[in-house]
Amino acid sequence: MADTGRRAWLVGGAKSPLAAFGDLMAVTGVAFAAPVLDSFGRAPEAFTSRGAAPWEVVVFGVVVLLGPSLVLLGAEAGVWRAFGAGWSDRLHGALVAVGSGVAAAYRFRQLDTVPVVGLVLVALAVGVVVALVRTLAAPARTFVRWAGAASVWYLVAFLVLSPAGDLVVDGGDSGRAGAEAAEVAGSLPDDAPPVVVVVLDALPTVSVLDGRGGIDGDIVPHLADLAADATWYRNHTTVSGWTIESLGAIASGTYSVSTAREDLGDADHRNLLTMLSAGYDVQALEPVTNLCPDDVCDRPRGGALGSLLADAASLWWGRGAAADETSLPGALDDDRLGRTERWIDALPLQAGDRPDLVFLHAVLPHDPWVYLPDGRRYEATSPPAGLEDDVWTTDRAAALARQRHLLQVGAADRLVGRLVDRLRGSGLYDEALVVVIADHGIAFTADEPSRRVTAGQFEQIAWTPLLMKAPGQDRGRVVDDDVRSIDVLPTIAAELGVDVPWRTDGVAAGSAPGRGGDKQLIDWPGNELATPGDDGLVDLDSTTGFRRVLTADPVAADGPDGVWQLSPTELFGQRVDGLTVGAPAGWRLAVDDLDRHLDADQDDDLSLELTGEVGAAGRGQEIAVAVNGIVATVTRADATDGSVAALLAPGPFAGPGDELLAYAVEVVADEITLRPVPLTER
Numbered sequence: 001m002a003d004t005g006r007r008a009w010l011v012g013g014a015k016s017p018l019a020a021f022g023d024l025m026a027v028t029g030v031a032f033a034a035p036v037l038d039s040f041g042r043a044p045e046a047f048t049s050r051g052a053a054p055w056e057v058v059v060f061g062v063v064v065l066l067g068p069s070l071v072l073l074g075a076e077a078g079v080w081r082a083f084g085a086g087w088s089d090r091l092h093g094a095l096v097a098v099g100s101g102v103a104a105a106y107r108f109r110q111l112d113t114v115p116v117v118g119l120v121l122v123a124l125a126v127g128v129v130v131a132l133v134r135t136l137a138a139p140a141r142t143f144v145r146w147a148g149a150a151s152v153w154y155l156v157a158f159l160v161l162s163p164a165g166d167l168v169v170d171g172g173d174s175g176r177a178g179a180e181a182a183e184v185a186g187s188l189p190d191d192a193p194p195v196v197v198v199v200l201d202a203l204p205t206v207s208v209l210d211g212r213g214g215i216d217g218d219i220v221p222h223l224a225d226l227a228a229d230a231t232w233y234r235n236h237t238t239v240s241g242w243t244i245e246s247l248g249a250i251a252s253g254t255y256s257v258s259t260a261r262e263d264l265g266d267a268d269h270r271n272l273l274t275m276l277s278a279g280y281d282v283q284a285l286e287p288v289t290n291l292c293p294d295d296v297c298d299r300p301r302g303g304a305l306g307s308l309l310a311d312a313a314s315l316w317w318g319r320g321a322a323a324d325e326t327s328l329p330g331a332l333d334d335d336r337l338g339r340t341e342r343w344i345d346a347l348p349l350q351a352g353d354r355p356d357l358v359f360l361h362a363v364l365p366h367d368p369w370v371y372l373p374d375g376r377r378y379e380a381t382s383p384p385a386g387l388e389d390d391v392w393t394t395d396r397a398a399a400l401a402r403q404r405h406l407l408q409v410g411a412a413d414r415l416v417g418r419l420v421d422r423l424r425g426s427g428l429y430d431e432a433l434v435v436v437i438a439d440h441g442i443a444f445t446a447d448e449p450s451r452r453v454t455a456g457q458f459e460q461i462a463w464t465p466l467l468m469k470a471p472g473q474d475r476g477r478v479v480d481d482d483v484r485s486i487d488v489l490p491t492i493a494a495e496l497g498v499d500v501p502w503r504t505d506g507v508a509a510g511s512a513p514g515r516g517g518d519k520q521l522i523d524w525p526g527n528e529l530a531t532p533g534d535d536g537l538v539d540l541d542s543t544t545g546f547r548r549v550l551t552a553d554p555v556a557a558d559g560p561d562g563v564w565q566l567s568p569t570e571l572f573g574q575r576v577d578g579l580t581v582g583a584p585a586g587w588r589l590a591v592d593d594l595d596r597h598l599d600a601d602q603d604d605d606l607s608l609e610l611t612g613e614v615g616a617a618g619r620g621q622e623i624a625v626a627v628n629g630i631v632a633t634v635t636r637a638d639a640t641d642g643s644v645a646a647l648l649a650p651g652p653f654a655g656p657g658d659e660l661l662a663y664a665v666e667v668v669a670d671e672i673t674l675r676p677v678p679l680t681e682r
Contacts, residue, residue: 017077024073024099025069025151029069029154033068034154038162039315040164040315043164045289046164046311047060047308053304057159057167058168059305060308065155075095181279184498185276185279192280193432194357194423195496196360196419197357197360198436199359199437201362202366205234205549206549207405208220215227215232218559219410219555220410222413223413223465225420229473229474231470231477231479231509232479233466234478234479235463236464236483236485237485237545238484239486241441243440244288249486250485250486275493280355281348283356283357285362287363332367332368334370334377336363337371337377340415341418361439365408369405370404372407374411379607391450394446400635403647406554430474433495435466435469435488436467437465437485439485440461449526453521453540458529458540458541464485470495482519490507518541520540564649565634566635574630575630575631582675584677585621588680589614589623590614594679606650608648609645610647610648614637615642620639622634623644624674625648625661625663626663629661632649633649634665663677
């Protein structure tokens with residue numbers, strides 16, 4: 001009997017491997033492969049940001065489609081070998097029923113309105129119905145197996161029809177752009193200057209200002225130094241609030257290319273890197289996009305399959321967002337700052353037969369915000385406390401997030417300084433055309449989204465820094481003409497004395513002084529500003545937005561430590577023994593992982609984020625926290641729930657075996673008294 005059952009499972013019938021595999025493919029295809037391949041297919045940046053080779057894209061699709069079914073089939077085979085065909089058949093029926101229930105529950109989960117109990121009931125109901133129908137109706141079993149075979153379509157759609165599939169087909173060479181590049185190269189002057197383009201990520205203009213319309217040298221000293229030699233287009237705006245679209249607009253000078261996400265994988269489309277490829281030595285670091293084709297930029301490919309599959313599992317389980325551009329998988333890892341620094345240091349800058357074109361997309365100061373201006377990394381919550389559904393819930397939450405952002409702005413500025421130093425050291429700085437721009441901004445306003453555009457914060461998303469140092473320029477200028485990111489490529493072409501070999505939506509800066517009117521931003525789902533027509537562009541009030549920008553001051557205090565001072569009571573950096581200390585406040589502050597702050601080796605693991613809560617008596621109270629006798633932060637307990645969050649300044653305030661003390665801040669007639677608050681573990 002055992003031999004008969006074994007032969008039946010091997011050669012055909014209801015228990016054959018092929019039939020069983022078809023059943024399993026039907027349920028795992030709907031439950032897992034379809035949503036994952038659809039999500040990743042619409043997000044080619046998930047592959048480009050990890051440097052995936054074309055073959056890895058193919059293998060990823062095959063594993064996502066076949067992997068779950070093969071694992072389950074292997075489990076059935078193991079049960080068959082250990083206990084016989086009968087138990088294997090029972091397990092198969094259970095897997096098909098459970099898989100069907102999971103598939104149904106997963107689909108309902110996308111509605112975001114069905115509670116967990118409802119999802120469980122849906123899964124049980126569907127599972128029971130499928131089990132009964134398969135048991136009682138042979139045609140139903142046949143239908144399920146054919147459905148399994150049809151699930152191969154998910155893979156075909158992923159590899160052939162999706163934007164990610166273009167990475168497999170179009171990732172090899174520059175195609176038609178080669179002829180245009182040769183034409184441009186023929187019109188370049190003999191002394192064509194080096195071209196350096198730096199794109200910073202998620203940096204609004206308001207984050208670099210001093211409240212008087214100037215660049216704050218305490219926040220961004222290297223940008224301020226560059227501005228002394230460059231033209232600062234202070235009224236510059238991006239045409240998109242998202243990285244993929246905005247990078248495309250900067251490099252192509254067009255709206256149309258930037259709005260088509262599939263062009264991310266099309267190495268044949270035309271942009272700055274392909275346009276100058278025949279006349280320049282191109283060096284590009286673009287962790288997210290695929291603007292530079294492989295025959296122009298020799299970049300390492302491969303080694304991404306494992307992390308991609310982990311992304312797929314995380315996405316399906318609900319803890320990841322591999323298809324959400326804000327997560328930029330692979331580009332926002334712990335080493336992104338160090339990786340960019342090493343790339344800058346390794347640039348082969350030299351005067352040769354052909355000038356250099358350096359294109360750097362530095363994925364900073366994009367969150368997660370974990371870097372200090374000196375490049376050190378610290379441990380902190382991501383996303384930060386107080387961000388719910390992309391909306392800052394309180395003024396304090398927005399202020400703390402902005403503080404972390406501004407610290408990371410300093411790290412991004414550090415990269416600019418490092419690259420400029422390399423240019424100076426190689427003797428190329430004076431003659432180079434240097435462009436520093438940000439792809440889009442981010443907003444920090446209470447009760448407003450951080451990325452979706454609203455009437456209350458659109459200037460923080462749309463206005464971004466643009467500095468351009470022309471060859472030989474050594475005196476700074478501030479220009480308030482209407483300039484947009486689609487104007488960058490035409491402006492570079494004008495400086496080089498060449499024509500862009502395709503129609504651009506942008507114009508060279510200064511060639512359209514009467515443009516005026518509203519600014520425009522490419523619409524996307526979630527925006528709260530209405531699109532006026534069918535062109536896909538949202539109109540922004542240019543006058544209101546620019547006025548808000550010019551009066552912005554993200555740091556209330558002056559000096560290099562200003563970013564740490566979030567309180568009007570100027571206690572930061574002061575020694576406690578030089579202040580008035582009164583009676584205990586009479587309430588406690590419960591801190592998460594208190595020992596981490598007391599014992600952490602700050603040279604190796606910066607533990608700067610302090611979170612906790614106070615009781616009813618401490619709600620709404622201002623709190624100073626001192627490390628080793630020096631006030632390292634001043635924060636305020638939430639008036640509603642008593643939650644506390646703050647960032648402790650490092651440097652002289654922190655070290656192994658710290659003494660951590662907290663005080664309630666009491667201000668009476670401009671006299672400040674600190675009242676001790678005991679710290680406990682939460």
